[in-house]
Amino acid sequence: MLSSLAALRRAAPALRRAASSSPTAYTYARHGHPSTVITASTAAAPSSPSSDQVAVSFLAAGVDAGDVAAVLGVDGGAGKAPFPRVAGHGGVAVVTAVGAGVKGLKAGDYVVPAKAGLGTWRHAAVVSSADVLAVPKSVPLEAAATLTSGAATALRLLSDFGALAAGDTVVQSGGESAVGSAVVQLAAARGMKTVTFVKESADYASTVERLKSAGGDVVVSETYASSSGMREIFADMGAPKLALNGTGGKVATELARALAPGGTLVTYGSATPGLTVPASALTGKDLTLRGFSMERWLGRASRADAEGMVAALADAGVASPSVSKVKFGNLLDVLGNVRAGGGGYVAVMPEGERLMM
Amino acid sequence: MLSSLAALRRAAPALRRAASSSPTAYTYARHGHPSTVITASTAAAPSSPSSDQVAVSFLAAGVDAGDVAAVLGVDGGAGKAPFPRVAGHGGVAVVTAVGAGVKGLKAGDYVVPAKAGLGTWRHAAVVSSADVLAVPKSVPLEAAATLTSGAATALRLLSDFGALAAGDTVVQSGGESAVGSAVVQLAAARGMKTVTFVKESADYASTVERLKSAGGDVVVSETYASSSGMREIFADMGAPKLALNGTGGKVATELARALAPGGTLVTYGSATPGLTVPASALTGKDLTLRGFSMERWLGRASRADAEGMVAALADAGVASPSVSKVKFGNLLDVLGNVRAGGGGYVAVMPEGERLMM
Numbered sequence: 001m002l003s004s005l006a007a008l009r010r011a012a013p014a015l016r017r018a019a020s021s022s023p024t025a026y027t028y029a030r031h032g033h034p035s036t037v038i039t040a041s042t043a044a045a046p047s048s049p050s051s052d053q054v055a056v057s058f059l060a061a062g063v064d065a066g067d068v069a070a071v072l073g074v075d076g077g078a079g080k081a082p083f084p085r086v087a088g089h090g091g092v093a094v095v096t097a098v099g100a101g102v103k104g105l106k107a108g109d110y111v112v113p114a115k116a117g118l119g120t121w122r123h124a125a126v127v128s129s130a131d132v133l134a135v136p137k138s139v140p141l142e143a144a145a146t147l148t149s150g151a152a153t154a155l156r157l158l159s160d161f162g163a164l165a166a167g168d169t170v171v172q173s174g175g176e177s178a179v180g181s182a183v184v185q186l187a188a189a190r191g192m193k194t195v196t197f198v199k200e201s202a203d204y205a206s207t208v209e210r211l212k213s214a215g216g217d218v219v220v221s222e223t224y225a226s227s228s229g230m231r232e233i234f235a236d237m238g239a240p241k242l243a244l245n246g247t248g249g250k251v252a253t254e255l256a257r258a259l260a261p262g263g264t265l266v267t268y269g270s271a272t273p274g275l276t277v278p279a280s281a282l283t284g285k286d287l288t289l290r291g292f293s294m295e296r297w298l299g300r301a302s303r304a305d306a307e308g309m310v311a312a313l314a315d316a317g318v319a320s321p322s323v324s325k326v327k328f329g330n331l332l333d334v335l336g337n338v339r340a341g342g343g344g345y346v347a348v349m350p351e352g353e354r355l356m357m
Numbered sequence: 358m359l360s361s362l363a364a365l366r367r368a369a370p371a372l373r374r375a376a377s378s379s380p381t382a383y384t385y386a387r388h389g390h391p392s393t394v395i396t397a398s399t400a401a402a403p404s405s406p407s408s409d410q411v412a413v414s415f416l417a418a419g420v421d422a423g424d425v426a427a428v429l430g431v432d433g434g435a436g437k438a439p440f441p442r443v444a445g446h447g448g449v450a451v452v453t454a455v456g457a458g459v460k461g462l463k464a465g466d467y468v469v470p471a472k473a474g475l476g477t478w479r480h481a482a483v484v485s486s487a488d489v490l491a492v493p494k495s496v497p498l499e500a501a502a503t504l505t506s507g508a509a510t511a512l513r514l515l516s517d518f519g520a521l522a523a524g525d526t527v528v529q530s531g532g533e534s535a536v537g538s539a540v541v542q543l544a545a546a547r548g549m550k551t552v553t554f555v556k557e558s559a560d561y562a563s564t565v566e567r568l569k570s571a572g573g574d575v576v577v578s579e580t581y582a583s584s585s586g587m588r589e590i591f592a593d594m595g596a597p598k599l600a601l602n603g604t605g606g607k608v609a610t611e612l613a614r615a616l617a618p619g620g621t622l623v624t625y626g627s628a629t630p631g632l633t634v635p636a637s638a639l640t641g642k643d644l645t646l647r648g649f650s651m652e653r654w655l656g657r658a659s660r661a662d663a664e665g666m667v668a669a670l671a672d673a674g675v676a677s678p679s680v681s682k683v684k685f686g687n688l689l690d691v692l693g694n695v696r697a698g699g700g701g702y703v704a705v706m707p708e709g710e711r712l713m714m
Binding site: 267277278279281285290291292 | 639646
């Protein structure tokens with residue numbers, strides 16, 4: 001997967017050549033390299049919703065490694081719409097019309113996808129009312145467009161893997177991602193302490209600053225994760241009960257090492273490499289290793305649970321993640337820069353641009 | 358740990374030279390290579406038990422990779438008796454005298470250790486009555502001497518990691534060990550199906566035959582674990598909900614691959630190498646990875662739970678594992694042959710020899 005993303009970056013010029021000047025949707029008819037299989041289309045959306053449908057006009061769409069994984073077909077098959085399908089998991093849309101039988105949604109409401117693989121890389125769509133969730137307009141556009149891949153994932157990671165209380169410590173890798181910053185924010189709001197490992201990239205210093213401003217207690221580079229100083233920090237703060245592995249690789253071993261006996265290490269995201277842990281960590285410390293997929297969670301959650309989650313995130317005043325904005329027509333230009341655990345974008349539709357002014 | 362065991366095998370002649378002709382206990386005063394740190398001793402046991410103590414005379418002692426790990430100090434510190442300490446975790450003894458305040462045990466009862474690191478490599482001992490559990494005399498001597506490392510581990514693995522029902526499939530590696538054969542036997546008694554991977558050693562054919570006789574449904578070599586034929590077998594039997602990783606290494610990846618969505622992979626034993634799993638198995642199939650240590654379980658179990666477990670194993674008619682018998686005086690001779698996931702021995706005391714005739 002990582003090598004696929006690396007190949008994608010190398011292929012970026014080809015992607016730029018393929019981009020249409022005024023597409024209304026990005027579709028693909030088979031799995032494969034995005035530069036090969038994604039078509040920029042100008043097809044019109046179906047005109048009016050039937051009884052249980054809603055017509056929506058997208059304002060912004062998320063663009064991250066999970067979207068690329070879905071096109072490549074390496075995401076575990078979370079998005080199973082028939083081919084050809086519209087790409088994109090995350091997005092925020094405004095309801096433009098509702099079918100006669102639709103309850104709880106009206107024209108003008110903002111909505112986010114209630115399932116994986118809704119197909120958000122398009123101007124407009126007519127979808128089942130069950131496939132979208134109302135989202136308060138107080139949620140910033142960038143946060144709403146990445147809600148199900150960013151803040152919602154962070155909320156689930158902090159809520160579903162053991163009972164954490166104020167004062168407990170959580171350690172995570174991949175702090176530069178939308179999930180990572182939402183973990184910092186949501187944990188701080190609950191009085192939990194966070195230790196965040198961040199990749200040393202060009203914008204490392206500003207990422208550290210941003211995460212500390214969001215309430216992060218300790219934000220250090222992945223390189224520092226294995227240092228003896230780190231052991232002293234954990235001794236002071238208390239060993240974490242929960243570790244969140246957003247990027248895989250060597251730092252995952254440090255996450256396992258930092259955990260308190262009985263702790264849980266959760267791997268999430270579709271683009272992380274394999275995980276190696278010493279058997280002694282499993283047997284000697286009674287660790288539990290789990291995986292989490294937001295797509296799978298959405299697939300099995302009740303509507304009430306999903307609505308409750310969106311409401312909780314809106315109440316928490318979830319901040320905009322650190323994503324770059326790009327015009328929808330230029331979406332394919334940035335695909336080559338998307339990388340696991342960071343490098344996210346929000347593609348803004350023409351109407352979204354107006355709303356954001 | 359594996360390399361330590363390999364070094365131990367190479368050092369076997371040195372061990373033989375160090376062995377005393379008539380030791381009554383094997384002790385060590387610091388962690389290290391068994392050939393260097395274990396002393397064959399002829400010290401007499403304390404003479405009479407105080408109020409809450411019992412005097413016991415050992416009949417047989419288990420000798421396996423877990424014992425070696427404890428001497429090396431790589432077992433997570435399960436055996437924490439002060440130095441110098443007597444080696445050996447597993448064993449069966451006859452009670453020869455009880456203190457005035459002891460209830461539930463009387464002279465002539467058979468007992469097994471109720472905690473890790475009791476020190477079973479000795480003729481006799483005076484220990485706290487809380488540190489031993491009565492075991493019915495119907496349990497074969499070899500099974501009793503390895504109960505807490507073999508059959509008890511198997512029982513916990515099948516009982517504590519998800520609700521398994523008759524008809525469910527369990528897959529395991531390390532089928533040649535005492536745990537592996539007890540898993541086959543106990544699972545068959547509950548109507549569960551087993552797929553067992555066995556190392557291809559010199560006695561491979563007889564191991565397969567023995568495990569099939571014990572009720573194993575599919576018993577194949579580790580090499581076959583990754584074959585396409587294996588996938589067909591799992592398709593026929595139903596994907597396993599539980600995988601038991603007794604040996605680590607590459608076959609652990611096949612165990613993870615075989616698991617049904619939502620399944621659990623449990624790593625146990627003190628001598629397995631690290632575990633590598635694709636992140637996609639954790640996120641895409643919602644797998645859970647756990648570790649199990651019988652020593653830790655014994656450390657936190659209530660006496661009622663531990664007694665109940667021994668009774669359940671006796672009721673199940675737990676069979677003798679495939680261990681080699683060796684005279685207690687020759688125990689050090691066989692240490693070099695002990696290997697992770699198999700190669701277990703039972704050292705028989707002089708009194709045990711009479712009982713087994």
